[in-house]
Amino acid sequence: MLKYKNYIKILSLMLVIIFGGAFIYVYHFSKSYPIPFTHRISLDDKFLKKLDRYSYQEDKTRSGFIREAVESYIVDIEKNRDLEEKKKKVKEAKSFFRKLAEKNKGWDGVSEINKWRDRS
Numbered sequence: 001m002l003k004y005k006n007y008i009k010i011l012s013l014m015l016v017i018i019f020g021g022a023f024i025y026v027y028h029f030s031k032s033y034p035i036p037f038t039h040r041i042s043l044d045d046k047f048l049k050k051l052d053r054y055s056y057q058e059d060k061t062r063s064g065f066i067r068e069a070v071e072s073y074i075v076d077i078e079k080n081r082d083l084e085e086k087k088k089k090v091k092e093a094k095s096f097f098r099k100l101a102e103k104n105k106g107w108d109g110v111s112e113i114n115k116w117r118d119r120s
């Protein structure tokens with residue numbers, strides 16, 4: 001027969017193994033299969049009917065249709081931000097090269113290269 005202390009140790013070890021395994025199992029599947037969150041948004045009836053009509057035409061659920069539309073909108077926003085940033089950088093580069101050209105108005109690059117080539 002087991003002593004009381006050994007019995008408690010074995011029982012505690014079994015509980016740790018069971019709960020640890022359950023935690024690892026839940027943690028693994030929560031990474032593989034994220035739990036969807038539901039949120040409420042307010043839409044008027046006219047817009048909701050229009051949304052249902054288009055989602056039906058596209059053979060999507062209302063949630064899937066909204067999710068896809070929002071993802072597309074976010075991609076467009078990011079593209080526009082990137083485009084504006086590129087335009088800003090091009091404008092700055094043009095300004096820099098204009099200032100550089102004004103600073104070196106009388107300088108002839110071809111003749112400078114020829115001078116260095118003739119020296120060697």
